[in-house]
Amino acid sequence: MDLLRFTTAGSVDDGKSTLIGRLLYDSKSIFEDQLEAMEESSRKRGDENVNLALLTDGLKAEREQGITIDVAYRYFATPKRKFIIADTPGHTQYTRNMVTGASTANLAIILIDARKGVIEQTKRHSFIANLLRIQHLVVAVNKMDLVDYSEEVFNNIVKDFREFASRLDNIVDITAIPISALNGDNVVEKSASMAWYEGPTFLYHLENVYVGGEENHVDARFPVQWVIRPMSDEFHDFRGYAGRVAGGVFKPGDEVTVLPSGFKTHVKAIHSPDGEKTEAFAPQSVCLTLTDEIDISRGDTIVKCNNPPRVSQDIEAMVCWFSTKAMPSRAKLIIRHTTQETKAIIQEVKYQVDVNTLHKIEGIDSLSMNDIGRITLRTAVPLIHDSYRRNRNTGSFILIDPGTNETVAAGMII
Template sequence: MDILRFATAGSVDDGKSTLIGRLLFDSKAIFEDQLEAVERTSRDRGTEYTDLSLLTDGLRAEREQGITIDVAYRYFATPKRKFIIADTPGHIQYTRNMVTGASTADLAIILIDARKGVLEQSRRHAFLTTLLRVPHLVLAVNKMDLVDYSEARFDEIREEFTAFASKLNASDLTFIPISALHGDNVVSRSENMPWYEGSSLLHHLEHVHIASDRNLVDVRFPVQYVIRPHSATSQELHDYRGYAGQVAGGVLKPGDEVLHLPSGLTTTIAAIDTFDGPVEEAFPPMSVTLRLSDDIDISRGDMICRPNNQPQAAQEIDAMISWMADGVKLQPRSKLIIKHTTRTARALVRDLHYRLDVNTLHRDESATSLGLNEIGRVSLRTTQPLFVDDYARNRLTGGFILIDEATNGTVGAGMIVDAH
């Protein structure tokens, strides 16, 4: 069974946490004691129904305010697929949390309140999911019960959002009318909306095709760790040298010719080992250990690729940056640490080209800094070459984070647009 990672997004009170609670409840993915605790809390609050949003809103502050602050991760499975859910916040001041949750997602569900329609925050989250290159986008029009399950209202919202999405790079867009509170079109088709001919949300999640979303053409293997069991008792294990990491692109097989960066030396793959034993091929997102035919000086941060298909070795990088630091701003001449795949280097902010208004998509070229939750295009220079691809080509080798040298805290997330 494969794994689908999906994130939920939308404005405050659009029902994201209730939707996830409904998915978990109707797919029998919660324990009896969890359900009893939720029912008890619901009674204590005086609500006439079981508030399923409490299954994900775990922080006390969230329960008191009825909002989601942190990114809450939940796991469940059906006979067809395993799922990892990232329930992300709706408030504008928690945009950085939404970026974190969506950065590894295969699919994003953007909820819209059928009464309110497409709001500013709906547009913001739609833009962010396309900026982060989330391959599949589902617009779930929630609270259809509060508009009498009106087909006309659903069509109106769909047309408005489609017009906005035409400005974005949204490759796969699906619209589903739902009521998370009552379960309409969440796990099973709703009898209240006979005019809707599509599938339920869970059916769509189970069958959306994600295998072709990953880059299986460009072989990229960032080395994370060199395995040398010096304390091994047998001679065979004592001579073992393997290079562990996660396959970031392409397909690797024993006998394939590969090239090591930065040395430029070529060799072949002798074997591919996993925790469960040797395998005949490795592909994203598998974590494996490569054994090579020749002894090459390889260390953490190096890259293994194909001789005729190499990433760019770049020290000059143009990227879209989502700034996540509170109290400190990104400005030209700022010095930071950049972490790209398994390689870490120092970086200097050479220029801030523009700040992007994610609501209007307007570029403010007069901007001199980026503050908390702001996004802009920046030029960086690194102290050593990074082996990169454009983010549009490979999210793993095209993405990076920025770290404050003084506090060691993550202050920004970047998506490479150009490198030279």
């Protein structure tokens, strides 16, 4: 079975955690003891119904306030597909948590309260999904029971959202579904109250949406993570390079270039836990052996000779600032990119994006927590990279404060 990673996003109290709870509950993906514990917690809290949000809201503060603060990951499977859910918070001050949860997602669920329609937080989360190159969106118009399951209300919300989404450039697929997470309408089963809706249920769409074409199988990239040198009599001369294929396809006999040295050689064999392979492609983890003895270490990248990546010390990127401390002027930080780690300095903040209006705020020299902006970096050694639009693996990085070891930003190379 293939795997679908998806994230939920929406404003406060739109019902993200309730939707995930309902999905797990109706698809029989929770155990009886979990259900009993949830019923007991709901009773103690004085809730009228079983509070399905308690399945994902695990922090004490989340349960006390009835909100999501941290990213909660849940795993479940149906006969058709395996799923990893990232339940992300809706509050503006937790934008950084949403960026973290959405960074590996194939699909984003944008929840909209049917009573409120498209609001600023809806636009914020859609912009972030677009920035992180999530190409599939599900617009889940929730709480339809509170607007008498009105088709007109649903159509107006979808029209408003599509009008805003037309200004975004990465999203290629938008599916709108009217639901009631509390009552289970159109989540797993078709709703009898919305006979006018002829589209798929929420779960059916998740099971059948095609996301297989999102990996870059054209540009061959293999960041070296570890050099395997057994030093045993059985494997006396073995030298392999282990890592995860970040793009493209590698086969024995392929001519490859090792960057940044520029030496050329050929792939001798591809090893895996299941034995030798005839090919390796993203996102498989394998070990390559080469025909020539070349000095290769962690941080180097093996690429095919066609479509080479960029190799440069000057990087331009969009970043989301995570730290509670504002970005210092010309901050000196550590950058981690694929398996490479080096020093970097922020040279310039070109602009900050107002994620609600998509306007650029220029003339600033710093970013504060949860701000998203465009910056230029200078690294101590050249980075072997692609644009984030072309390859999410070789086009992303994180910035770390060398003094506190705190991750202060996540970046997407332009």
